[in-house]
Amino acid sequence: MDLSAYIYLSTVLFTIGALVVLLRRNTIIVFMGVELMLNACNLSLITFARMHGNLDGQVYALFVMVVAAAEVVVGLAIIMSIYRARRSASVDDANLLKL
């Protein structure tokens, strides 16, 4: 099977994630965009591992998951605190800081 298809898929996923971050306004959704990007990276990692015939990529993917998890935890905490203070999860509502 042609493994490069996975690379293209992961690139597409990464791009979608990036677009979500840039275009969506709800912080949770933005955050999910970031997670999508990280998971796209994981997909690539595993594909490359298969391509190169070594295990490094799979190990890397494990670590990326850890980091993603840690990021989720911190992110959720931050989003929670701001949500509790404002009752809104929209990026646009967070507008006290302006140029």
Added chain:
Amino acid sequence: VTELAAYSPTALAAVPVPLSDLPVADFSDTPWWLSLIKAVGIFVYLLLSVLVVIWFERRLIGRMQQRPGPNRFGPIGILQTLADGLKLIMKEDVTPTNADKVMFVLAPLMVGSLAFVSFGIIPMGGEVSMFGHTTPLQLTDTPVATLLVLAVAGVAAYGFVLAGWSSGSTYPLLGGLRSTAQVISYEIAMGLSLVAVFLYAGSMSTSQIVAAQDRWWFAFPLFFSFVVYVITMVGETNRLPFDLAEGEGELGGGFHTEYSSMKFGMFFLGEYINMFTVAGLATTLFLGGYHAPWPIGAINDGMFSEGWWGILWFTLKMWSFIFFYVWLRGSLPRVRYDQFMKLGWKVLIPLSLVWVVAVILMRAADPSIGYFGSGRWPVI
């Protein structure tokens, strides 16, 4: 500058990747149509088991509570479940106005269909001959089979939370949340209890794990893990005394309050199939799977563990867990939510952690591994 690392840069690269995920059990002689036939077979087996278990549960609890239980349909009421199912189909299918329509339909579909998948990796017997092919009595096996169960369970948890959320009503939401919190809380302890099994079996493949219990059922050396697993398995399936997500005293019906007709039926079905899955897994991981129990297993060099015999032993062991489920339901009251969480986080998880460390050390001390020297370790 001192050169320290005598480390070859390609050390990791030298480890070859298995280029296809060859299962541990030998499936090489299994054509795809045979897999399909086995799939249908296991499916039917599960559905029949569900039909029986609901009747069984009600009868048994009836006995425990000094009443007859269902006895109208069929001999000793054995067709009761079938009748209930038909009744459910006839009922009106109400979708609340507040509901998120797509998710509202998707949630029971997820629960109902995903429940089956996990059972696919559970070995129900050794190799048998079917239609001229030699094949294990197991739908499939992968090197990460046990992980697959957890993964599917993880996805299925979405079914509950989505059901609660999409109903657009307070009690289901709370129920969904509770059920999710419950599932993830107990999943950790469950996951930790599995670590000990993997340590001993050296694999996550279910057939491998069963094979590793040739001499000892893991329930004995890993008794603590077994206990934790059994507790968490009850918590995971939202069964009494841990059925807080649908605690009718507090939450109406929990996450499925707004569901009716066969949509509700799917949750119902899912719950029972999940019971079978976790019970089957418990059998596989701790009770030697399809192997015949001790005195019988020893007869004639394990003759009774081979071939179609496996299904018998497996079914018996699995049903003993089902009996245990029912027994619990018949005898224990529902715990409070805080007690439940406290048990999970403050008892099971710390103890499991300590236990994992202990097992690791025990394992390391094993002379066959000999991390602490090859001499026999004073303990065990």
Added chain:
Amino acid sequence: MFQAPQIDYLAILPLIIVFGGGLIGCLLEGFLRREQRVSTQLWLSVATLVAALVALVWVARDNMGITAAGSVTIDGPTLMIQGLILSLSIIGLLAMSERLGGSTPDAFTQAGVSVPGSFEEREAVRLGGTTTEVYPLTLLAVGGMMLFPAANDLLLMFIALEILSLPLYVLSGLARRRRLLSQEASLKYFLLGAFSSAFFLFGAVLLYGYAGSMRLDVIADAIGTETGMDGLLIPGMLLLATGLLFKVGAVPFHNWTPDVYQGAPTPVTGFMAACTKVAAFGAMLRLFYVGLEAARLDWQPVLAVVAAASMIVGAVLTIVQTDLKRILAYSSIAHAGFILTGLVALEQVGASSTMFYLAAYGFMTIPAFALIALVRSAGSEATHISQWSGLGRRAPWLAAAFSFLLLAFAGIPLTSGFTGKFAVFAAAVANDYAWLAVIGVLASAVTAYIYFKVIVTFYFGDTSNDTVVVTPSALTTFAVVTGVLVTLGLGIVPAPVLDLAASAAQFLR
């Protein structure tokens, strides 16, 4: 067969100490009584950092090498950057602990979980609560920062990036005053930071696809040979650069800087402005000098353009600011450009000048923010320029110190800022990037305008406002005096530090 990696524990002793300190801090946080926490944590943290610094100088220096399965390099630049981070974080930490007469650090919220203006918040104030978690968080961030430039493996670099970032995201949301602003800063920092680290990761992944490993030396070897995936090199490199440039706040990835700097608790701003920059540039040095050196024709022009853009945009946008924290934020963008100017020069001189500039910048930034935290109006920090008007008369020492630091920011001779600028510009000119140096001096002139405008306000402005300068404790005083002395010292006798930077600028490959 699995082969256990050899780890030179002496070489990474400073890292072990810092991470260990962070963990102990976490545990103490759980078990100490509320009133004991502040002092215990403060002393534990400072002791940890000092111990790490001592370990660095005495032990790690004699144990340089590539260790931990080739993923950690302890070499001259690593030690220099790590030492810098440790020293900076000591004074940063002292500034963070400023109590201003109360019993708890003044900059941090009573309870991070309480909703601003809620009953819980008032209750926490009454009980004298404070978020002493900042100490372990800071230590962990410092650990990540120290690991960042030491990483010889893109994965470890990514992990270090996250270790340093995650605590900072939290720290920036813990301001005692203007909590909504602070939480917002935290959110922005987090979202953009996570976004950029995803870019970094994808870049690392592409390079892994290119070279078959994330080890920098393997990548370096792969460049120039046909790997069959050569198309991945340049995108990978650019994505990596994106992630790193974000961390240093270079244009066009600078948008978060002013908001976060403004919203975060002021001492934290100082800490992260200084230490994050040091760490991120340290990592950049390693990435570009060790891993991608052979592909420099591809990245040098890009970084040069980024440097130029950072200097120009940073300088121009600084002018229109009226808030001191934002001024320093925009100026940090310009400074990122200056440092990049040294970085693109490549060669040893590029590395040493970059490191020197980082030292200079770090030691002026932390005291600057520490001083900002002392100026109050109606109980909260007065950061608008007009509120500082006439401060030269009411608080001569504060104004003098701050003005001196501003002179250093502007790069006036006899301050470290000048020496640093000279170093990076000299490196750039010597390596055919004279045009960058020209843009650099023009940008300096532009930023000088705003710095002197601030000084004008201090000394020559009218004094009719209710701004007060609170008397700092020994902690802040120490931090500020150290910073000012170092700034002066690096301006007048920079030779030892330049020597140090030059001798340290030898990468182990």
Added chain:
Amino acid sequence: MTDVPWLTILLAVPALGALALVLMPRGFAKAREFALGVSLVTLVLAVVAALQFSVGGGELQLVEEYSWIPQFGVTFALGIDGIALSMILLSVILVPICLIAAWDDVPADGTRRLQGYVAWMLLLEAMMIGVFAATDVFLFYVFFEAMLVPVYFLIGQYGGPDRARAATKFLLYSLLGGLIMLVAVIGLYTVGPGGTDGFLLSNLTGLEIGGVTEKLLFLGFFIAFAIKAPMFPVHTWLPHAATEARPATAVLLVGVLDKVGTFGMLRFCLQMFPEASQWATPVVIVLAVTSIIYGALLAIGQTDMMRLIAFTSISHFGFIVLGIFAMTTVSQTGSTLYMVNHGFTTAALFLIAGMLIARRGSRTIADYGGWQRVTPLIVGTLLISGLSALALPGLNAFVSEFLVIVGTFQRYPAAAIIGATGVILAALYILLWWQKIATGPKPEEIARTTRDMTTREKFVVAPLIAAFLFLGFYPKPVIDLLEPAVTTTLQHVGVTDPAPAVSAEGSEG
């Protein structure tokens, strides 16, 4: 040669004096006396140092060299030739005079204001000595830039109502020039021999740079010096700064500080970039002549006397630059002598005008009239200073202006002739100004309350008048001091004087 590091001592005494003043307790009452004492000690030391100087040698004397920042090729190298010595003497003479003149500028109000004022003056003195004595390009640059800070504060903190803007304007102009020069300084090092003393002037003269590089480097330096000098069209900061500054500050600013520009042209532009200097000569000559005429014309039109004096200076600086770039021994000797003379003349004009302003409280010329009878002594000495400014024979400026014009005529007759008209214009602006002040009905109201020159003021004016007369009648010692240095400079440029009768053809370089 002596082993005593005279120049370092000269530099250190006022600098330490300034430091001591800052460290004194607040409201130190004897600040003025202390500063005056320090400046007098410096003066004595300078005279002693001058006695060590052997007149007639064109080479650098009293040379000191210490390694400073070897990594940059910087040495702390001091040394003086005749020109530098004369400028240093000018500085150390003017500072005590200014201190006396500024006695009542800042009241001793128990704050640090007074201390700061005199401390800045002393610091400025140290920097001035340093800038003239530096024989290392980098060191020169450091003093050149660092000097801005004391002046900035002297203007901005103690000046007139619009001081803040004036100070900022002054600073930005100078800084911009300085930063452009910085690039040239760096570039110069890269084309030079490099090494640990690559910035030493002696290593940088006689380089065969050539081509565009030399021209660019020359421009880098020249622009900075032109701004400093100040030359048309980059002079616009001067009137503003000189108006807003206190008279004493204005004296140091215009009388000494601006000489750094012309001094730099002589020492750096001509010596290091001979080829480019000759390439640029036509343009510079045109600019110089423009400055002469333009400055004079604007001076005539001024209504504010400080502005008027500032514009006369622009005109005079035109002469100095003209002389320098005419590149004959006579013209350059004239220019260097003019630098000394202009120092005294401007000092007298500013200080005496300052005395008037202190009495009347207005800078507008029209507010005076008939003051000959109010304060005869002041107005009288003003006349003498004015006559000096318009180069009346017998007074100091005459000799130098004459030398410049004669020297220039040898090579650029047209420029000399146009320049000479500046003398006529000078007569106009000085005499018209004096007339407006001195003549007319006696303002009785004012006369009753206004005192003539006080004893302190006499101490200010007397040495200046003495200098006029001395330099007017017997300039020989100074010329002897200057001429060898000028000859050396011209040798470096590779220009010989045109033979009087032969057609102007001197360039052999």
Added chain:
Amino acid sequence: MDYHPYLPLLFFFALGLLFAGGSMGAGAVIGQKSYNRAKSEAYECGIQPTPQAAEGGRIPIKFYLTAMLFIIFDVEVLFLYPFAVAFDQVGLFSLLAMLLFLFVVSVPFVYEWSRGGLEWD
């Protein structure tokens, strides 16, 4: 033809989907239909439903805490599994590394516990 281990699972899943979908569809088709507005309102034990139900209500912060803690431990388990499976081969170094890892993960757990993060009231 090669045996692919996940193909049978796909069959199995398809069967499950068919069954679930089929029976749900059958329920929808066969079941009686008598619409009534009150019937399709959110269930509130018979009282009038309050207007804000799902999004408006605050979710107790404990749930978030639990979720966060779960993620941490899930990751821990993620590392434990491969370690456990390969335990015989990885050597003493990995053993000690894993013990260190377990300790490090326990530290925040202890912290959260001691600060009351695990209390459900």
